[in-house]
Amino acid sequence: CSGYSLLRDPRHNKGLAFTEKERDAHYLSGLLPPVVLSQQLQEKKLMNSIRQYQLPIQKYMAMMELEERNERLFYKLLIDNVEELLPVVYTPTVGEACQKYGSIFRRPQGLYISLKEKGRVLDVLKNWPERSIQVIVVTDGERILGLGDLGCQGMGIPVGKLSLYTALGGIRPSACLPITIDVGTNNEKLLNDEFYIGLKQRRATGQEYSELLHEFMSAVKQCYGEKVLIQFEDFANHNAFELLAKYRTSHLVFNDDIQGTASVVLAGVVSALKILGGSLADHKFLFLGAGEAGTGIAELIALEMSKRTNTPLEECRKRIYLVDSKGLIVKSRLESLQHFKQPWAHEHESVKTLLEAVNTLKPTVLIGASGMGKTFTKEVIEAMSSFNEKPLIMALSNPTSQAECTAEEAYTWSKGKAIFASGSPFDPVEYEGKVFVPGQGNNAYIFPGFGLGVVMSGAIRVHDDMLLAASEALAEQVTDAEYEKGLIYPPFSKIRKISAEIAAKVAAKAYELGLASRIPRPASLVKYAESCMYSPVYRNYR
Numbered sequence: 001c002s003g004y005s006l007l008r009d010p011r012h013n014k015g016l017a018f019t020e021k022e023r024d025a026h027y028l029s030g031l032l033p034p035v036v037l038s039q040q041l042q043e044k045k046l047m048n049s050i051r052q053y054q055l056p057i058q059k060y061m062a063m064m065e066l067e068e069r070n071e072r073l074f075y076k077l078l079i080d081n082v083e084e085l086l087p088v089v090y091t092p093t094v095g096e097a098c099q100k101y102g103s104i105f106r107r108p109q110g111l112y113i114s115l116k117e118k119g120r121v122l123d124v125l126k127n128w129p130e131r132s133i134q135v136i137v138v139t140d141g142e143r144i145l146g147l148g149d150l151g152c153q154g155m156g157i158p159v160g161k162l163s164l165y166t167a168l169g170g171i172r173p174s175a176c177l178p179i180t181i182d183v184g185t186n187n188e189k190l191l192n193d194e195f196y197i198g199l200k201q202r203r204a205t206g207q208e209y210s211e212l213l214h215e216f217m218s219a220v221k222q223c224y225g226e227k228v229l230i231q232f233e234d235f236a237n238h239n240a241f242e243l244l245a246k247y248r249t250s251h252l253v254f255n256d257d258i259q260g261t262a263s264v265v266l267a268g269v270v271s272a273l274k275i276l277g278g279s280l281a282d283h284k285f286l287f288l289g290a291g292e293a294g295t296g297i298a299e300l301i302a303l304e305m306s307k308r309t310n311t312p313l314e315e316c317r318k319r320i321y322l323v324d325s326k327g328l329i330v331k332s333r334l335e336s337l338q339h340f341k342q343p344w345a346h347e348h349e350s351v352k353t354l355l356e357a358v359n360t361l362k363p364t365v366l367i368g369a370s371g372m373g374k375t376f377t378k379e380v381i382e383a384m385s386s387f388n389e390k391p392l393i394m395a396l397s398n399p400t401s402q403a404e405c406t407a408e409e410a411y412t413w414s415k416g417k418a419i420f421a422s423g424s425p426f427d428p429v430e431y432e433g434k435v436f437v438p439g440q441g442n443n444a445y446i447f448p449g450f451g452l453g454v455v456m457s458g459a460i461r462v463h464d465d466m467l468l469a470a471s472e473a474l475a476e477q478v479t480d481a482e483y484e485k486g487l488i489y490p491p492f493s494k495i496r497k498i499s500a501e502i503a504a505k506v507a508a509k510a511y512e513l514g515l516a517s518r519i520p521r522p523a524s525l526v527k528y529a530e531s532c533m534y535s536p537v538y539r540n541y542r
Contacts, residue, residue, distance in 0.1 A: 003027035010071045011174070014538050017042060022541050039538050043076055050077075056093040061104055063089055067163070068107055071173055075536035078167040083492045086164075086444065092399030092424045094160040095145045101153035102195045109159045110178030112152065114199050118212050122219040133224045134175035134455045135231065137161045138216075140183055142203070142236040146371035146402035149236075151185030152198025157234050161256070161447070168495045169448025169503070170533025171455065181216060183209055209239075217247055227517065229454050229462075231256055231447070237291045241340050252454065254462050258296035260443040260450070261369070263467045265297045265394060266304055267474035268421050268441050269365065271488040272392050274478075275419055276364070280305045281319065286363035288354050288404060289370030290324040293396065295340050297369060298322060304468055317343055321361055327352040358383045365392040368404030372397065376405035381413035389417065396423040396441055407438040421488055439489040446470050449499030453506025456532050458517035466509045473505035474498065496533065503529040 003026050007013050014022075016037040023029050037045075046066065053059045063085065067074040078085050087093060097104065117124050141154025158178030165171040183204040190196045204212070220230060232243055232255040240255055247253045254260070273280065285301060287294045298320045305316040322329045322344045328351035329337065329344045337345060351357045358366070358380055366384055368376055376395055384391040391414060395404035407426035410418045416431045421439035428437045450470045454462065477490040477498050490498060504525035510516040522528035 003029075003031050007031060010068055012541075013070050014039075015042060015070055015073070017538055019540075026541060039073065039076060042073055043080065046073070046077060047081060056088055057096050057100070057104075059085075059088045060093045060097050064104075065106070072536045072538055074163075075167055075173070075534070078163065079496065079536060082167065082495055086442075086492060087425050089163055090160045090444065091145060091442075092401075094156050095147050095399045097160075098144050098150045098153050098156040099147065101150070101156050102193065102197045105197060110155055110180065112155070112180050112182060113212075113216060114152075114182035115184070115204055115208070115212060116199070118215065121212075121215045122222060125219050125223045128177060130174050130177070132175060133177045133228050135162065135165055135171055135229045135451050136177045136179055136220060136224075137165075137231045137233050138179040138181060139232075139234045140181045140239070141185065141198075141234065142239070144234050145398045146373075147399075149185050149187045149190075149203075151187055151190050151196070152180055152182045153190070153196075154234060155180040161231070161233060164444050165448050165451050166534055167448075168444055169450075169452040169499045170496065170529075171448070171451060172534040175455075181212065183212065213243065217251060221251060226460055227252060227455075227458055229254060229451055231451070233257065237340075238338070240292050248462065252460060252462060254447075254450070254454075255292070255296075256443055256447050257292045259300075259462075259467050260447045261293045261396070262296040262300035263450070263471045264441050264443050264446045264474065265367065265396065266300045266468070267445070267471040268394065268439060268488045269301060269392070270304070270471060271475040271478050272419055274483055275486070275488070276390055276392060279308065281309045281311075281316070283319070283365055284361065284363045285320040285365045285367065286357060286361055287320070287322040288366075288368045288375055289372075289397070290322040290329060290341050290344065291369065291371070293369035294322055294367075295344065297367060298344060300464070300467060300471070303464060304471070307468070318346060320344065321346065321348075321357065321363070323351075323354050323357050328357050355379050355383065362387050364388055366394070368395045368397060370397055370404060371402055373402045373404065376409070378409070378413045381405065381410060381418065385414040385417045390419055391417060392419045394421045394441055396421075398423045400424040400426075407436070410438075411436045419486060419488060435485075437485045437487055439487055440492075441489065442492075444492075445474055445489060445495070445498065446502065448495075449473070449502030450506055452499060452529060452532065453503035454510065456503060456518065456529060457507035457510040457515075459507075459510040459515045460517055461515050463509070463513050463515060465513060466506050469505040469509040470502050473502040477501060500526055500529040500533065503532075 137158035139154045141151045144150040144154045162176040166173050182198045184199050184201040230253045244255045302316040306313045330348045331345050334345045393410050408429045410420040411429045411431045421441045426438045507525050
C-alpha cells in the first residue's frame with residue numbers, strides 16, 4: 001500500500017518512529033519531517049502534552065485521538081502510565097465522555113446495532129473488518145455507571161472497557177469488538193437534543209427487545225463461533241439478570257456489573273481478612289443497594305463461605321443482609337420483592353434506614369453498591385467504628401460523585417480505624433500524622449485477566465468457580481508491605497503481572513471443570529498467559 005495510507009492506518013502507523021530504511025521501502029520519504037524518534041521519546045512527548053490539559057475530558061479526547069492515529073503508541077502510554085491514565089480512559093472520566101459523546105464524537109468506533117437492523121444483524125456483524133474476534137463488550141446504554149440512561153452514547157463504555165482488556169489483559173486490539181445495541185432511550189434530554197446520535201424513540205421492551213437480543217446472540221455465535229466471550233455491560237437490572245440467566249448455558253457470557261464487581265469485592269474482603277482476623281464465616285455483612293452489584297457480590301461471598309466451611313449456601317446467606325430503597329430486605333416483604341432479592345429476605349423485624357440496620361445488626365463489613373452518593377453518613381461510620389476494632393467499609397458506586405462516602409470521610413469519622421476501599425480512585429489521606437492509602441475495588445483488576453484466562457484456555461462456558469478462582473488469585477497478589485499501609489488491593493502498576501496470575505488460575509479452573517477446549521493443556525499456565533499477551537512495542541517493517 002502507499003506510504004500515505006500507511007500513515008493513516010492506526011494499526012501500523014508509527015509516526016516519526018519510522019526508520020530511514022522503512023521510509024525508503026514504504027514510500028514515506030518526504031511525507032514525514034526528517035527526524036527519526038524512538039517510541040520512548042514519542043511517549044515522553046505525548047505524556048508531557050497530555051499533562052498540560054487541565055480537564056480530564058480533554059485528556060480523554062487526546063487519548064482517543066491518539067488511538068485513532070497510532071494504536072501501539074496509545075497502548076504503550078496506557079500500559080506504562082496505568083495509574084495516571086486509567087481514570088482518564090475509564091471511570092470516572094468515561095462517564096462524562098458518554099454524557100457528551102454526541103458532541104465529542106469524531107470517528108465512529110465499534111458497531112452500532114439498532115432496531116432498524118432487526119432481521120439483518122448477521123449482515124451488520126459481517127461489515128466489521130476483523131474475522132477472528134475473541135471478546136465482545138456490549139451495552140444497551142440503559143444504566144451507564146451511576147449516570148442512568150444515556151442511550152446510544154453509552155458506546156464510550158464498551159470502547160473504554162476493551163481498551164483495558166488490551167492494556168491490562170493483553171488481548172490484542174484486533175480481537176476486540178465494542179457493540180452498542182440501540183433500542184431507543186427514555187432520557188428526555190437526549191430525545192430533545194438535535195445532535196443526539198441514536199434512535200429518537202422511547203425504549204423498546206418486552207418481546208421486541210428480547211427478539212433483537214436473541215437475534216444478536218445467535219448472530220455472534222454464527223459469525224465468531226462458540227468461544228467468543230460476550231461481556232454484558234451497563235444494562236438495567238431487570239435485563240441484566242434475565243440475559244445472564246438466559247444465555248449462560250448456551251453462550252460464553254459474563255456480566256461485569258454482576259460477576260466482575262462481585263469477584264473484585266470478594267477479593268478485597270478475602271484479602272482484608274489478613275488485617276481483620278477471623279475467617280469469612282466469622283464476619284457479618286451489610287449491603288446498601290440490592291441491584292446487580294449488591295446481590296451479585298452477596299451471592300459470591302456466600303458461595304465462597306459455603307465452599308470454605310462446607311455448609312449449605314442457604315445457611316451462609318444468613319450472614320449477609322441487604323438494604324434497598326425501602327429499608328432492610330426481610331421475610332415480611334417477600335411478596336413484593338423482585339426475584340433476585342428474594343434469597344436475601346431473612347427473618348427479622350422491619351428496619352427502615354441504613355443507620356438503624358447498622359445499629360441493630362452490628363455488621364463487621366459495610367458495602368455500598370447503591371449508586372447513591374453521600375449515603376454513608378457520619379453517624380453510620382461512627383456506629384460501625386463503635387463496635388468494630390477495624391470496620392471494613394467499601395463505597396463502591398461510580399463515578400466519584402456517586403460514592404457512598406469519600407476516603408477522607410471514612411478515615412476521619414472512624415478516627416483512623418476503618419479499612420476503606422472505593423470503586424473510583426481517591427487520593428491518600430493524612431489523619432493525625434498517619435497516611436492512609438485507600439484501596440480501589442475496581443473491576444479492572446479482574447475482567448482483563450479473567451478474559452485472558454477464558455480466551456487462552458478456549459473455555460466454552462463461564463462457571464462461578466472461575467470467578468472464585470479469579471478472586472483468590474487477586475487476593476494472593478497483595479504483599480505484606482502493602483498490608484502494612486492498610487491496602488487490601490495490590491497497586492495497579494503491577495496489573496499485567498496480576499492479570500497473568502488471574503488468567504492462569506481461571507484457565508486452571510476451566511480445565512479442572514472440563515470446560516477448556518485448548519488441548520494439550522500448557523505446562524505452565526502463567527508462562528503461557530504471559531506469552532499470549534499483546535505487546536505495544538513497535539514492529540519493524542521490511
